[in-house]
Amino acid sequence: MEVATGWVYGSVPPTPLPRASATPRAALDDAIRPALVAGRCYVTFSGGRDSSAVLAAATALARREGHALPVPITRVYGDLPETDESDWQRAVIDHLGLTEWIRLELGGGESDLLGPVARATLAQRGLLWPPALQTHGVLFQHLRGGSLLTGEGGDAVLGARRVTPLTGLLRTRRPDRALLKHAAYAVLPRPGRRRFARRASQASPQHRWLRPAAFEQHVRLLSADMAAEPLDYGAATRAIPRQRAFATIVHNHTAAAAEYGVRASDPLLDPRFVAALARFGGHTGLLGRTATMQALFSDVLPAAVLARTTKASFNRAHAGEATREFARTWDGSGVDEDLVDPEQLRRVWLSDRPTMATGVLLHSAWLASERAAV
Template sequence: MTVRWPTPYDLATGLVTGVAPPDAAECGPLRVAPTALSPLAALEAAVLPALRRPPCLLSFSGGLDSSLVLAAAVRVARREGLPDPIPVTWRFTGAPRAYESPWQDEIIRVLGLGRDWQILTADDDLDLVGPVAGRFLHRFGVLHPLNLHLHLPIVELAAGGSLLTGVGGDQILAGWRRPGPASLRQAAGRLRVGMRRRQPATEMFPWLRPAAARQVRRAVRAEERAEPDRLAERIAWHLRRRDLRTTVACFSRVADAHDVRLVQPLLDPVFAGALVGWAGRRRRPTRAELLTGVADAELPAPVTAARRKANFLAVFLRDPTREFVRHWDGQGVNEEVVDPAALREVWSRWPIPECTAGLVQHLWLRQNPPASSPWPAPRMEVSP
């Protein structure tokens, strides 16, 4: 569990699985220690170091997590007499399910940030092997998550300053891959549907060798079963998950390379402790309940209002990826894990499976190595 970078096995399967044991020194204790601070006060304390190192940019999608962090940062900046955080937003063509402009506009309006708001536009720019990803892959190699290159232009804008993000919200404030059933009837219905829909592992991961497909499905199901119900234990469990820890380590590597202080306030231990102190004994609190509690009627209502969660897959699967997979020569994969013929068959249909994105980037980089790179590649582990 000491590995931070995605391994070749991760790239082949498309998933980063594993949870460190509670006694792992670098991963913290089994439980998050509760604090007496309110969640909002703890969140405000977490964003303050970034505001004190201007320019302070914030990666702002308009979703719930980045909106919450932005509202808290604006509140602190104006109270402390510091410059407002600068929201930076991507807008995309040809990706209607990623459309969040109305929410973005509303949040910026209620927070009074229109003058300094930075809007970046992308067509094929953010494709898995498009121009931004190409620069990213040549400098850093394949990191996790596989869309991390989307933040490269934002990090470059923040050079010498700081960057706030909403990373961790899907784990700390949401969690539970599937909410519990509301009744015994619903539970029985889910069981019947699950039995009908259960697919062999080789159908879920058709590009993998059968043994690898079975292994990755077992790992995913084990994590789904292991996620605790009670909020205090769930937060501690997520903070030990390799998926989240790898995300933080990779993002930090990119920020450090640009002299950017990266602050992930939703993962701040004091904020986690404040959530536990306030609601740690609750079982499966909803995201809406947690957001309402964090805002504590002190933030503008649109910040925590329910909204559709955007889907960004179409942003990253564009013409450059389509052309690359169409002409892939079948070389470069670990054939003990990946079946090249099966992968070619999977890639003959569009869109390609999201879990093969790591293979796309890995194989593209193998065919398009940097001319010369002063940045050493991260150490890679062969085993899962």
Template sequence: MLRPTPFDLATGTLLGVAPPPRRPVPVVVPDPLAALDAAVLAGLSRPPCVVSFSGGLDSSLILAVAVRAARREGLPDPVPVTWRFTGAPRADESDWQERVIGALGIGGSWEILRADDDLDLVGPVARRLLHRHGVVHPVNLHLHLPIAELASGGSLLTGAGGDQILAGWRRPPAASLRDRLWWLRHAARTRQGPAAMFPWLRRSVAREAHRALRAEQRAEPRELRHRVAWHTRRRDLRMTCSALAALAAEHQATAIQPLLDKGFLAALAMLAGDRRNIGRDRLLAEIVRGALPAEVTAPRRKARFLEVFFRTPTREFVRSWDGSGVDPRLVDPDGLRRLWSHWPIPGGTASLVQQLWLAANPAGAAGRPERSDIDVEVKS
């Protein structure tokens, strides 16, 4: 498993792009949807084929393609697994989950996991992962631990890469007033200076992190074919895929990311490679071309998950933190304590929360690893 560096953990960013291959291998496939079909078949042929299904566009697309392929080939239906959260209204996608599951006619195999504080950054599920592997990227990887356990001996399909491949950072102009206001606020945040964006870091480190982040954001290509190739070389995405693969392998399962399949990416480049600033909704419509139920690709609000991961265990830990354990060359302990004296804390410090919690609670110090009694509901 690829691991973040101390700089990654301190700054809460994962930057860097590998150089392009010297001799890229050409991949020719009929069209993007056919390529996705081929990618999910590898998972369907190794049941149970579990799909991490949030109800968002990416996971809905993967699930729909897998259901269609399974029924065509006479294979067992994929098993959608969904998290639902209490006290996190901005992460609620239950309406779209029900619509997609109903349109696909797959409710009988749908498993719903319910969480309160279970998925907190240092809650019971995260603690199992931290004690086994240390701090990894992404910080919310533990969300997939119970899903990987359900996929034991089979395969795990996720929508990893969708945000980068189908959307990227350079978004098209927002269509609605609400979206325009959101993007104005987002742009204002990204224009913040080093001290405002990274107030918990030493000044020189904040400047370095800010400069590197802004440079990488500006370097994202505009044309889709180049954007796709660039994102697949980024450390962020590569480390995410490495972590998912390792997590699945621990349970004798294979992790598959169909949206990062080479055949799909090649077909996508052939379909719309010369486009600039094409929106995810339009791109998905061109990929699917009416072959899947309308509920799968219908535009929807993007869920926000900070309320899922920043909950009581994190709040209690940061309030009790005594200032020890950080690398003082990177982090200003006094500045971090001031930030953590107010709630909610900055999302960019999530890795530090896990790193410092683990330093204070090493594996084996409290006996048997903690487990979470997660409520599992099987829809019928």
């Protein structure tokens, strides 16, 4: 089911988080420091808020403690304007006073989910989630022997929680209708929240290729996860790294990088930082993503970066000509037809709105075609 939907459901068993006595920034420093002291340290840097926060925190820590400055590394897709964040990137680089910046100009299908890099690793590893990891060799090969920090998990860890609308009500004299609606949802019992979550889940892109019964199962699983979020900010924050999606990302990213001799870590998902943020936010937390960014990173990032609401899209970067050529000639094998409509899936791959959620299906289909050709 998870191959068909391109999503990982549920949570892993709880494990105790470290006792949080430090501030979130001090805990983040503790998560970042090993990468700085171990040698050359790189930070994947798109210009978005998450990667900017990690780069800024790492730079500030390096200067305070006398380590070599981290090196931002950016993947550039010159022919895809929706991926361009160069203005935001330059604003952050200039603000931090960094002079070394690696910009990888990707072409020739290097980022395509069926480009030469992805095919080589796919043949070696088999299926892997998230599927974009199959293309990361083009990045990792430049970093051999070094450490790599990412901003993975920032949207969730630094974002709003179920309790956030209630916090807004407490701090707003004249709440608008939308805030009242979200606050009412927050206090519903779980069955009521699940009904609302099911309604929201109906808009998920999986309806484009799943059979009706499979899509209904996807909605049921997704809405159950959404409705399980605790009301307490601290408890909800501590639950984020336990989501199987994030646990899988951290494990697979670390393992994939290690194949190239790269020590990769995701400090925004580090248990020390998560525990400190949960303690810092208390029961009610802050007023959402921007307020959290401002509370944690206003000393190291420009105000405009802290408050930005735009976000680049990279879906087309992973669905290039190699993917489209395979889709045109694909015989429909390699996917579970009880769950997936092959012709609808082909249309998604060939459309101008591809989605990474079909990436594992694409890889499964390609592996089946390779086996059939032997």
